[in-house]
Amino acid sequence: MIFQKRVIPRLMTKYELIATTPMGLEAILSRELKALGYEEQLVENGRVTFYGTEKDICIANMWLRTAGRILVKMGEFEALTFDDLFEGTKALDWPNWIPLDGEFPVDGRSHKSQLSSVPACQGIVKKAIVEKMKERYDIEWFQETGPRYVAEVTLLNDIATLTLDTTGSGLHKRGYRVDTTEAPLRESLAAAMILLSRWRPERPLYDPFCGSGTILIEAALIGLNIAPGLHRRYNSEDWPNLPPELWEEAREEAFDLMREDTPMNIVGTDIDADAIKAALANVRNAGLSKEIKLNVIPVADIRPDGDYGCMITNPPYGERIGTASEVDLLTKQLGNAAKQLRNWSHFIITPDKTFETRFGRKADKKRKLFNGQIECTYYQYFGPLPPR
Known part of the structure; x- marks a missing residue:
């Protein structure tokens, strides 16, 4: 892969990002990220954590061939009880990402954790995000008619990790497949x-x-x-935090390369x-x-x-x-x-x-x-x- 990022004259924030991948592909995904210039990494089962700005969210979504999704890591904390989960989730800065009209469904997973009921955990996280949003926007009801922000709570060994999915439809869906055989390879x-x-x-x-x-x-x-991912769309293309010019710049660079x-x-x-x-x-x-x-x-x-x-x-x-x-x-x-x-x-x-x-x-x-x-x-x- 040949890639050289341009210097963008814009003040951007660095975030902890997670690229997910099927089991067994973590080392390959890590090499892909290093080829894009992301040297600081943590490789774990099914994911690689790295660091980048809003522009890097666009680049990672567009260039990674073996990733499933690009997630923004909102926070991580121990959650032994539903109160722990609620308070830990509410403490995170959801309104920094989710606007007043944002749609924010919650997905969930739990493995080897005391909070084993995924639907219950999803409900607690949804309630906590709503309470945080109420404090910021000073309203009681959110219509959720705007851009889509899928939050996910992952519980592993009683540690809750909260993320926002920037990708939407999985990255393996490039957009070129119009016809398939009985058992297509991902x-x-x-x-x-x-x-x-x-x-x-x-x-x-x-x-x-x-x-x-x-x-x-x-x-x-x-x-x-x-x-x-040059010719497809992403949920986060509608997010105010990732304005259209960032996506345009990323696509222009990709065409040039x-x-x-x-x-x-x-x-x-x-x-x-x-x-x-x-x-x-x-x-x-x-x-x-x-x-x-x-x-x-x-x-x-x-x-x-x-x-x-x-x-x-x-x-x-x-x-x-x-x-x-x-x-x-x-x-x-x-x-x-x-x-x-x-x-x-x-x-x-x-x-x-x-x-x-x-x-x-x-x-x-x-x-x-x-x-x-x-x-x-x-x-x-x-x-x-x-x-x-």
Whole structure:
């Protein structure tokens, strides 16, 4: 990722921010944040805490490929009782963010905490925010017809963390997907698979089970240095704290950093003609028809062009697509195809614990990842790097 932040002549406040991510992707998200210049971090399960201004909220939402949401951390405190939760929440400066007409629903989660009833905790937090807002605005009723501010209370080991969600619809929803196959890969996971591989734009990339084209599209976005959230909207675009000019500046910078003239060899195939039709629609919607080639070909017949390429793929799982015997045959055919590509690298995600036996080779490296709620293994086979 190539990124250089411009100096904005505006007085801004630094906030504690949280980028959420699926389990297993924390280290990748941390590297993404460091590439954007956010060195001071705290990496925890499912999240990375960092620090930034209002402008950085725009940048993080627009650029992070493996994040789920960007949250403003409002506060954190011990909450053993509902009184603790109420008083701790009320002490936070909610009116600094939420205007008089703001809509502020409350989400909640609780794990290993005495306050285990999530609906009750949500109700207490909502009541506390209302009381704080009454003090600031001197009214008794809030119509909540304005911008949306989703507050969340997360209780872990009796510690309550209160946040505001700046993102809205999850960051994996880039906006290019107009058609899907039966079991589409989440965009953020596809991006993580690419970032974990050794792929670079000068190397061929091939996906023999391309489905609706997610891996291919995410690779092209990375290769062209296109911010994944460039063409979507966020809840916080309507917030007074993040005026339109901040978003305009972030988008202008993102357009300036695109590398549209980067030549790439990105190809996807699938035996399912409907899948290729869906992939074509998504590729066109993403504006990447020049960069990505698609065709209907069974895995037994694939013949990728080029040397030192990367095969990155999400084959059928059996429990979601196809029978166990079909998956067994496809895995063996994939292994046979990989043997013919002697100077290629191969990266395959699957929940199949016997994959290496069927594929015919032990992986050089394995990593546990989650595709939605399905626990998977990312099998990594490293071929030689291209000669300098």
